[in-house]
Amino acid sequence: MENKGFTTQLVHADRLLNKPENGAVHQASTNSVLFEYEKIEELVDIFQGKVGGHAYSRQSSPSIDALQNIMTRLEEGVGSLVFATGMAAITTSLLTLLKAGDHIIVSQFVFGNTNSFAGTLERLGISVSMVDVTDVKNVEAAIQDNTRLVFVETIANPVTQVADLKSIGELCEQKSLVYMVDNTMTPPYLFQAKSVGAALVVSSLTKYCAGHGQALGGCVVDTGLFDWTTFPGILDALRALPPQDQALTQIKKKGLRDMGGSLSPTSAHAISVGLETLALRMERCCHNALQLAAYLATHEKVDRVYYPGLAAHPEHKLASQCFRLFGAIMSIDLKPEYDCFAFVNHLQQVLNATHLGDTRTLAIPVAHTIFYEMGAETRKKMGISDNMIRFSIGIEDTDDIIADFKQALEQL
Template identity: 60%
Template sequence: MKNKGFTTRLVHADRMVNSPENGAVHQATTNSVLFEFKEAQDIVDVFQGKKAGHVYGRSSTASNVALQNILNHIEDGVGAITFATGMAAITATMLSLFKAGDHIIVSHFLFGNTRSLIETMESLGIEISYVDVTDVINVKSALKINTKAVYLETIANPVTQVADLRAIGQLCQAENILFLVDNTMTPANMFNAKSVLASLTIGSLTKYIAGHGNVLGGVVVDTGVFDWESFENILPIYRGTDIAQWGLTQIKKRGLRDMGATLSPTSAHAISVGLETLALRTNKICENAMRLASYLHGHEHVAAVYYPGLADHPQHFLAREHFKGYGGILSFDLTDGIDPIAFLNALNLVICATHLGDTRTLALPVASTIYFECTAEQRHEMNVSDNMIRMSIGIEDVDDLVADFEQAFAQF
């Protein structure tokens, strides 16, 4: 399968990677919560990690493992764990691997919900430094003797700052610290996280992976880059014979099993089906986003456009280096005098909704919704203006999207 094209691999992944029974092209949905063991010693061995198997639906099912295998396959990792949501994946990873007294460097541009979680971690005694990750120098300056990890998003939401990924990955490897990369905005067909030495990729399956706004999910993939033997936070009980699995084992036991944010089998199936068209959808989305960004750039009613594909974007060259396509997130500031609420109400085709990576184009006013809990000072530091509108571009015919903007702007 490795010599085949990306979409060919995805379309055939379930039957080739997982080998479903009875000639099915998709893994059957396993809805059983409990699993029988004919020999009592077998359940003991599975509980103790000596043998593979399922003991309880909260920890694993065949449906979840099948999706994990596909996600690990496309990331070229050593293993994956799925969760009920992307935030569950982030939370489980953070609270499983770090403890009071540890220091983590995080992106200054983290999405609002993730930043809220990081603030919770601070209240638990984990030290946090917020830095501008568009330049590795800022990350290097924040290093401390107790630094355990760097955590960032490939493309920030909503202002689309692009992280200095390769340089930060090299720094983390040199310092022997974890490099945690949220690649929700740039899935595997757009970005090779392993090539920049990411230790773990963390992402929302809800967005571009599933792609149709009908299912929630999250995932953590271990790329195999990091040497877990050097990570002192791995508990002795999880230090098995396969060192490459230490991190995932602790996340699965302490994060998935104990915290309980399990992906349902039916959700796993829906995600695996949506995943088949990932490249087709994101290629069209990136094409549409570039066209809309170019249209909005310089428009008399638009003060600024934030999209990595534009030549004047501060990290345009970083984005061009790392990504195949510039993503589907586009934000822009309306000029003074145009109310974002009124403008959104003037759009007919574009849907006012909070979501990303859908087949439909979505938009919302940023400051008063997803960044409402941030102070005005925090929003200013992240370059989020009161007139900002964030868009998640869909797969519609782009001329129809431009026409919708034309008629909306004509009303002001």
């Protein structure tokens, strides 16, 4: 399968990697919470980690294993864990690997909920420096003696800043820091986070991977690039494990087992099926996004378009070097005299909804909704204006999308 194309591999991944029973082409949704063993010694060995197997579905099940196998292959990793949501993947990973007294560096442009969680870490005694990650010099300047990890997103939501991904990866390797990359906006068809040195890759599977707005999920993949024997946050009890297993085992035991952010088997199944069309959907929605961005950039009622595919974007060169395509998230600022609420309400086929990566095009005014709680000062630091509207571009026919935007702008 290694020599086959991306979509060919994905379409056949479930049946070839997981070998479902009775000739099925998808792993069945295994809804059993418990797993019986003929001899109690077998269950004991699973609890003690001497053999593989399932004890309780909060930690693992055949459905979960099937999706994890696919995500590990997609991100070219050594192992992965899936969670109930993308935020569960992020919070669980950070809470279980870090401890009071540690310091981490986080992009100042991260998604609102991730930004909010950084405040939670600080209340637990983990210090956080929020920096502009479009330039590696800002990350380097923030490193302290107790810095353990650097966290960035590939393309920020909603202002679409692109991190200096390769340079930050090289810096993390030099300083022996864990490089954690949120790859939600540029799933593996667009970008391989391992190629820039990411040690851990997190994603909201809810978005482009599932693709149809019908399942929540999250994932963390260990790429095998970081030597966990050098990481002080690994528990002594896990040091006997092979280095590549230490971090994921700790996240699984202290996160999934103790915190319980488990993905349901039905959601795992839905995400696996959705993944098969990932490349096809990304090609279409990224094409639509680029065409729409070019149209809006020349419109007299639009003040600014935020999309990495435009040559005027500050990180267009970085995006061109890293990504196959420029993604399908964009934002605009209408000129001050126009009401963003009125514009969104004039759109006819675009959905007013808070989500990303759907097959349908979605719109939401940013400052009044998903970034409202952060306050005006933080929004200003992130580049979010009061008139900004974020769009997740879908797979509809390009001409229909542009026509809808055109008629809505004409009504302003």
